[in-house]
Amino acid sequence: MPLKKPKDLPKIPKTRKKKAESAISAIPQKKPDKLEYFCKAFYEYDNVTKEQFAVLSIQTVVEFTSFAYEISVEVLKEKNALNLIIMGLSAKTNMVPQIQPARTDIRLDDINGEVNVNVVKQDGSINAAVYNLNVFKKEIELVNQFIPEKKNNRLFCQFTVDKDSFTFGE
Numbered sequence: 001m002p003l004k005k006p007k008d009l010p011k012i013p014k015t016r017k018k019k020a021e022s023a024i025s026a027i028p029q030k031k032p033d034k035l036e037y038f039c040k041a042f043y044e045y046d047n048v049t050k051e052q053f054a055v056l057s058i059q060t061v062v063e064f065t066s067f068a069y070e071i072s073v074e075v076l077k078e079k080n081a082l083n084l085i086i087m088g089l090s091a092k093t094n095m096v097p098q099i100q101p102a103r104t105d106i107r108l109d110d111i112n113g114e115v116n117v118n119v120v121k122q123d124g125s126i127n128a129a130v131y132n133l134n135v136f137k138k139e140i141e142l143v144n145q146f147i148p149e150k151k152n153n154r155l156f157c158q159f160t161v162d163k164d165s166f167t168f169g170e
Contacts, residue, residue, distance in 0.1 A: 020074040020085040026124030033155040035061055037086070039119055040162040041131050041140050044107070045169040052169060054111055054133050054140070057162070058084065058119065059103035068094040069102035081116040082108075088122070114143065119157045126150060129159035138168060 040057045058071055072087040089102050112135050118128045130143040145159045 020076060020083075020087070020120075023085050023120050023122050023124060024083065024126070026122075027150070028121070028124040028152045028154070030152045031154055035156065035158055037061065037119065037157040039084075039117065039129070039157055039159045040165070041117075041133075041142070041160070042162040042165040043135075043138065043140065043168065044105075044165070045167045047169075050169065051109060052135065053107040053109050054135070055165075056082070056084065056106045056108065056117065057103060057165075058086070058106070058157075060101045063099050063101050065099050066097055068092045068098060068100060071102050071104040073104050073106060075106060080114065081118060082111075083118045083120055085120045086122065117159070118148070121156060124150070125152075125154055125156055127155060127157040127159075131159075131161075138166070 038059050038061065040059070042055055042057070044053050044055045045051075046053065058073060060071070068091070069089045070092050072090050074085045074087055076083040076085065084106065112133055115131050115133060116128060117131060118126055120126050126148050127145075128148050129145045132141040132143050134140075140161045142159055142161050147153050147155055
């Protein structure tokens with residue numbers, strides 16, 4: 001007995017797209033503090049475009065063996081604050097597997113002075129730091145690292161200045 005041919009194609013529901021703004025207002029579940037990410041700030045000179053950038057590099061504490069992953073980050077700029085919303089991980093096309101953490105670099109070319117950086121996870125947890133960027137003196141200073149006041153907020157990100165990664169043009 002043959003199967004009945006469908007007259008209409010079945011409707012597949014669309015997946016809900018995550019919005020970055022909803023992550024900021026979300027209230028996280030109560031969990032213990034666990035370090036999951038490093039946020040490193042450094043200066044980088046691009047030899048191709050001959051431009052100087054301040055770079056915020058977010059990388060995982062965990063190192064992956066089989067695949068190379070990249071952290072999907074959505075950047076929301078406000079007056080003197082940067083909201084870096086971590087959307088998830090995506091696999092990079094890599095022929096040779098290496099043991100490395102998931103990482104993404106956010107280049108900032110127009111920032112100087114004191115900057116408030118907020119790293120936000122999808123569950124609503126927020127960690128924040130204040131960096132003082134001075135392009136003319138070629139230095140970055142971590143002024144303060146703190147956890148904003150929010151219900152069930154927890155520590156998941158450590159902020160540092162990576163002086164070993166600094167590169168400057170002539």
